[in-house]
Amino acid sequence: MNIKLCISLLCVIFIGGCAGNQRPGVSDSRASSGQSSGQSSGSSNRPQAQPKPAKVTPTPPKNSAAKLLLAQADTAITRQAPDQAIVLLERAIRIDPREALLWMRLSRAHLMQGHTTAASQHARKAIALAGSDSVKTGQAWLQMAEVLEAQGERQQAASLRRRYAPYRG
Amino acid sequence: MTLTDRKVTSTLKGTYLVKKTPTSRNTKVSGRRKNSKSSKKTGSWLKRLGKWVLRGLLRLILWTLLFATLAGAGFGYYLDRTITKTFEGRRWSVPAQVFAQPLEIYAGQRIDKPQLIEELERLGYRSDANLTAPGTYSASGITLSTYLRSFEFMEGSRPSQQVKITFQNAIISRVQAKDKSAIPLIRLDPATIGSFFPSHGEDRLILTPEQVPPLLAEGLKAIEDRNFDEHRGFSVTGILRAAWVNLRSGTRSQGGSTLTQQLVKSYFLSNERTYTRKLREVAMAIILELRFSKEDLLTAYINEIFLGQNGARAIHGFGLGAQFYFNKPINELAVHEIATMISIIRGPSYYNPFRHPERALARRNRILDTFLADGLISNPKHQDAIGSALGVVASPNSGGAYYPAFMDIVRAELSERYSASDLRSQGLRIFTTLKPREQENAQKAVTSTLQLIEKERKLEAGSLQAASVVTDTQTGEIIGLVGGRRGRVDGFNRALNAKRTVGSVIKPVIVLAALESGLEWSTLVNDTAITMTSDSGELWTPRNYDGKTRGELPMIRALAMSLNLAMVDLGNTVSLGEVQRRFTDLTGYAPRNRYPSFFLGAESMSPLQLTELYGNFASGGFHTTPKSVIAVLNERGQPLSHHPFDLTQSIRPETVASLNRGLEIVMSHGTGRSSPFAKQGVAGKTGTSNDNRDSWYAGFDNSKLSVVWVGRDDNKSTGLTGTSGALRIWNNMQVSKGVDPIVHSPADNLVEIEFTTGMRAAKSCADVVVIPIRQPDTLPIKPGCGVRKTFGQRLRSIFNN
Numbered sequence: 016m017n018i019k020l021c022i023s024l025l026c027v028i029f030i031g032g033c034a035g036n037q038r039p040g041v042s043d044s045r046a047s048s049g050q051s052s053g054q055s056s057g058s059s060n061r062p063q064a065q066p067k068p069a070k071v072t073p074t075p076p077k078n079s080a081a082k083l084l085l086a087q088a089d090t091a092i093t094r095q096a097p098d099q100a101i102v103l104l105e106r107a108i109r110i111d112p113r114e115a116l117l118w119m120r121l122s123r124a125h126l127m128q129g130h131t132t133a134a135s136q137h138a139r140k141a142i143a144l145a146g147s148d149s150v151k152t153g154q155a156w157l158q159m160a161e162v163l164e165a166q167g168e169r170q171q172a173a174s175l176r177r178r179y180a181p182y183r184g
Numbered sequence: 185m186t187l188t189d190r191k192v193t194s195t196l197k198g199t200y201l202v203k204k205t206p207t208s209r210n211t212k213v214s215g216r217r218k219n220s221k222s223s224k225k226t227g228s229w230l231k232r233l234g235k236w237v238l239r240g241l242l243r244l245i246l247w248t249l250l251f252a253t254l255a256g257a258g259f260g261y262y263l264d265r266t267i268t269k270t271f272e273g274r275r276w277s278v279p280a281q282v283f284a285q286p287l288e289i290y291a292g293q294r295i296d297k298p299q300l301i302e303e304l305e306r307l308g309y310r311s312d313a314n315l316t317a318p319g320t321y322s323a324s325g326i327t328l329s330t331y332l333r334s335f336e337f338m339e340g341s342r343p344s345q346q347v348k349i350t351f352q353n354a355i356i357s358r359v360q361a362k363d364k365s366a367i368p369l370i371r372l373d374p375a376t377i378g379s380f381f382p383s384h385g386e387d388r389l390i391l392t393p394e395q396v397p398p399l400l401a402e403g404l405k406a407i408e409d410r411n412f413d414e415h416r417g418f419s420v421t422g423i424l425r426a427a428w429v430n431l432r433s434g435t436r437s438q439g440g441s442t443l444t445q446q447l448v449k450s451y452f453l454s455n456e457r458t459y460t461r462k463l464r465e466v467a468m469a470i471i472l473e474l475r476f477s478k479e480d481l482l483t484a485y486i487n488e489i490f491l492g493q494n495g496a497r498a499i500h501g502f503g504l505g506a507q508f509y510f511n512k513p514i515n516e517l518a519v520h521e522i523a524t525m526i527s528i529i530r531g532p533s534y535y536n537p538f539r540h541p542e543r544a545l546a547r548r549n550r551i552l553d554t555f556l557a558d559g560l561i562s563n564p565k566h567q568d569a570i571g572s573a574l575g576v577v578a579s580p581n582s583g584g585a586y587y588p589a590f591m592d593i594v595r596a597e598l599s600e601r602y603s604a605s606d607l608r609s610q611g612l613r614i615f616t617t618l619k620p621r622e623q624e625n626a627q628k629a630v631t632s633t634l635q636l637i638e639k640e641r642k643l644e645a646g647s648l649q650a651a652s653v654v655t656d657t658q659t660g661e662i663i664g665l666v667g668g669r670r671g672r673v674d675g676f677n678r679a680l681n682a683k684r685t686v687g688s689v690i691k692p693v694i695v696l697a698a699l700e701s702g703l704e705w706s707t708l709v710n711d712t713a714i715t716m717t718s719d720s721g722e723l724w725t726p727r728n729y730d731g732k733t734r735g736e737l738p739m740i741r742a743l744a745m746s747l748n749l750a751m752v753d754l755g756n757t758v759s760l761g762e763v764q765r766r767f768t769d770l771t772g773y774a775p776r777n778r779y780p781s782f783f784l785g786a787e788s789m790s791p792l793q794l795t796e797l798y799g800n801f802a803s804g805g806f807h808t809t810p811k812s813v814i815a816v817l818n819e820r821g822q823p824l825s826h827h828p829f830d831l832t833q834s835i836r837p838e839t840v841a842s843l844n845r846g847l848e849i850v851m852s853h854g855t856g857r858s859s860p861f862a863k864q865g866v867a868g869k870t871g872t873s874n875d876n877r878d879s880w881y882a883g884f885d886n887s888k889l890s891v892v893w894v895g896r897d898d899n900k901s902t903g904l905t906g907t908s909g910a911l912r913i914w915n916n917m918q919v920s921k922g923v924d925p926i927v928h929s930p931a932d933n934l935v936e937i938e939f940t941t942g943m944r945a946a947k948s949c950a951d952v953v954v955i956p957i958r959q960p961d962t963l964p965i966k967p968g969c970g971v972r973k974t975f976g977q978r979l980r981s982i983f984n985n
Binding site: 113 | 291292
């Protein structure tokens with residue numbers, strides 16, 4: 016019996032090794048191409064495993080108009096004019112609604128106004144849209160950390176900051 | 185007897201007695217003398233009486249005069265106060281203006297040249313090779329140049345400027361200024377889509393004196409009141425002339441009114457033709473002339489005068505008149521168009537250019553002749569204008585953008601923050617989310633498809649009705665809203681107010697609750713006959729649409745084929761309470777139906793409410809209340825309120841991603857498969873209520889969510905299913921632009937399963953669908969498909985062996 020068990024265990028190890036990470040998955044022809052495989056698509060809103068270090072500058076919006084409006088909104092944020100930034104960012108989102116960076120910045124502008132609920136929801140939206148882009152995902156979580164900090168959730172905020180520190184822009 | 189011998193006294197009755205007084209004279213007098221004395225006495229009495237009456241009359245006249253003067257002064261004061269107050273109040277009572285979303289122009293924007301020309305023409309831009317003025321465009325080859333009008337946007341004003349746009353493959357490839365410098369982003373001016381006019385129906389666009397074209401001002405004076413600059417409110421010669429004409433004709437047809445009198449009549453008086461009213465009109469006109477400048481009065485007249493009726497909406501003033509009749513701002517009117525507008529004043533109904541174009545043209549030409557005779561226009565301009573057609577838009581509301589159904593939701597949304605009075609009088613500028621192109625597209629699809637269905641099925645023409653709501657998937661903003669088969673007509677708004685049984689479009693809520701409870705798309709459910717008993721003992725026996733049963737089948741097939749029995753079984757597995765709890769989370773309200781028939785959509789909802797429900801899916805798991813307003817500015821352009829995006833995460837990303845894959849399969853393999861777009865990356869669900877009373881479709885691609893309802897206002901059967909009714913309208917909505925396929929995030933849990941059995945399979949051996957499965961190891965494998973077991977399955981089989 017012991018020999019049978021040993022053989023079984025060896026087989027298990029062998030098969031497991033051959034199988035590797037094989038899953039019964041199929042390719043998805045319409046899936047958006049991510050920049051990194053650090054995060055899986057269906058990532059929930061909970062922090063995932065420690066991502067590998069990556070560049071800290073997120074890819075700017077592909078849409079030139081959205082990119083321009085984002086730059087203008089950033090200037091408004093720097094000038095402490097969140098009202099103006101929100102108007103610009105919403106306009107940008109109407110042009111490019113699936114761009115996570117825009118939602119992230121919108122979260123920041125709302126946070127500047129003290130609207131933590133809106134800031135939190137927009138950060139969540141950014142996380143959901145960031146998909147497999149690990150830099151955007153990381154920065155969106157860092158934005159969420161800012162919101163949590165403002166909401167008094169300091170421990171959670173600190174935890175997120177530690178986890179996504181490599182993505183601090 | 186002398187006069188002193190007598191006393192005249194009066195009695196209470198008013199008769200007079202003559203009292204004799206003692207005298208030393210002989211009382212014996214002859215009869216003759218007696219008679220003479222008696223007549224003398226009578227004469228003086230009469231004289232005194234006459235004097236007394238005269239004095240009394242004099243006093244009466246004086247008192248009357250005094251009283252009349254006082255009363256006149258009081259009335260004058262009252263009139264002055266009333267007129268001044270009303271005039272001032274009315275002069276600045278401006279209905280709120282509502283604007284659509286402006287079209288953004290930038291390199292990369294997906295729009296071709298004809299579509300952009302359509303957008304410009306909707307705004308009243310006209311073709312002009314030389315771009316001589318704002319509001320013109322010129323198309324040539326792959327480029328389109330336009331001279332944009334200036335506009336006061338929320339973020340500030342944009343001056344009028346010339347822009348050159350180059351296209352490549354139905355995409356804007358370059359945008360340049362006149363000096364060839366690149367313009368990264370610019371907006372067209374937004375379409376005015378309506379205004380909130382008061383309940384008495386008067387709608388107007390207020391013009392300032394500077395905005396009034398000189399030809400209009402001078403032309404009005406030339407036609408309506410030649411002595412306007414000289415008189416003090418009324419014209420004696422005018423009144424005498426009118427009186428003479430009236431006298432001769434025996435009627436009161438002419439008024440001889442000056443512009444000021446016409447203004448008074450429009451502001452304060454009725455249309456009755458009496459001399460009393462005429463007197464009041466004159467008095468009021470004089471007061472107005474004393475109080476206000478000629479420029480003020482002329483501008484008020486230009487803003488006030490009635491120019492036509494459009495349903496419940498009365499077109500007042502030349503500002504709105506120019507938009508209504510010519511779809512352009514007043515400053516862009518040509519000479520002949522100004523003459524047409526002036527010709528309408530005399531009789532907006534009689535000279536209505538839509539109904540009586542010949543009549544209006546004849547009067548317009550007479551007016552142009554007067555313009556020439558008075559030296560207001562040159563001879564060539566006169567010739568040019570005489571040779572021009574009337575140039576009005578095809579029909580009322582056909583020019584520009586007038587969308588009453590969308591205006592209803594704007595009104596409802598604003599009612600939470602603004603009073604009706606604010607909306608009607610404060611000159612607010614309301615920026616909305618509507619995209620006229622989407623709106624027109626949806627309306628056209630609704631109207632044409634219903635006509636086609638009625639024709640094909642030999643239904644009574646006009647018996648079917650429909651409604652639709654189109655939103656942006658990510659922001660929840662309403663970009664189109666159709667309230668019925670006839671657009672641009674005020675009436676019952678079915679998109680907002682028709683609450684009809686939704687049928688199977690509710691089923692994704694059951695599936696969502698099932699996925700959240702841990703069930704898989706491959707989980708088997710029972711499509712077998714069932715009878716349920718309510719608490720009150722009532723029996724309920726649901727049936728499939730085709731009356732058949734199919735036994736055990738996977739959840740994905742149950743949803744895709746919309747199998748009632750299987751969905752009831754699934755609902756019971758999850759529990760009615762849990763399904764309804766999720767429904768409430770996703771819509772913001774509790775369902776009215778507390779029975780299992782809720783599983784099959786025995787719940788009444790409006791198309792707008794259904795849009796809110798499906799917005800959770802289309803947005804990737806965020807709840808938004810569909811909204812229509814972006815911002816409200818006051819008349820000086822200062823922001824009063826901004827209506828930001830408002831969303832709340834309602835479904836976990838991986839769950840909603842999975843659900844949406846399922847809804848795509850509904851389109852590719854299920855009840856939506858007849859759609860030509862079924863396999864192009866769209867997700868959706870059809871629905872049909874009992875006896876085919878209601879036909880529903882709710883679906884989305886990457887950018888737009890659309891909900892369509894088809895039914896009858898009398899709630900009788902249409903004979904249509906969700907597929908043969910509402911889905912066809914949706915198909916036609918997509919024809920012009922095609923769909924924007926849903927882009928998925930990469931997923932590592934996608935598995936090929938057989939559609940009919942839910943077993944793991946391959947394309948080569950079965951009709952498979954690709955769908956997320958959290959525990960693929962648990963799936964049985966279809967024999968003969970060559971599908972390899974997973975590591976877990978192998979491990980399990982070893983231990984099992």
